[in-house]
Amino acid sequence: MERISISLEEGLVEQFEQYLTQRGYRNRSEAIRDLIRDRLESERVEQQRSSHCVGTLTYVYNHEERELSRRLTHAQHHHHNVAVSTLHVHLDHDNCLETVVVSGPTEQVTAFANTIIAEPGVRHGKLNVIPVDAQTLSHQHGGTEQQHSHSRPQT
Template structure:
């Protein structure tokens, strides 16, 4: 891959904040951080524009498990969207609050609908959906034996 050198002008305050960001995140140089920031922004734009495409990602949220009927409503939402909610990690934070991280995949519109429904529940706080647009292909090929048809999910670049 060929690299192209570009020049960027920034005010001193922004450079100082960026240097703190580099140190906090452990970047070895500015170029690596700028590439990651550009990729993140382009990926977000692609995902926003590709509502009819497919994605993979994570939905994370904190909720108060004492909230009336909330645990039941969340479980029902997961079961209703079992084709989108692939796996869930449940963590007890304290006597009242839990964190759930859900691996999601599927048509972007359906994933967003599921996430919006979870985040909008009374008692759910700090909801965040992170998506990566993907290309989906059903394939049949051999991995050393007669493999059945299976799905390949390739992140878009």
């Protein structure tokens, strides 16, 4: 492992120390490594729009908003090739949280997420993706040849 040193303004160090405490980090190095990994992963996703990814789209919405639940369900069906599964949670009498597991070409996943997040009544939408190498392989299952895809996280 290589050792580096950095210089930070006092105010930034104070904020970083609060971040360490809130997140339960035992040392600065691991927190900095995680922050760097996260940023590099975001950059890789941005640069590889034509690549494949897996991830989650999480959002909160008001289920009392006129026709919103129907529009969200319609959008998921319209993008069935990237919307793999949905978890629905009732937060209170008016608000629900949904997490959609997504998989597919990054450009299509991003377009789906933008469609959902832009719906009136949807709040706090966030897409988190991990780039993967997608492969279509043939395997023997139950004595028959079957094709299906595998997603392997990029290293």
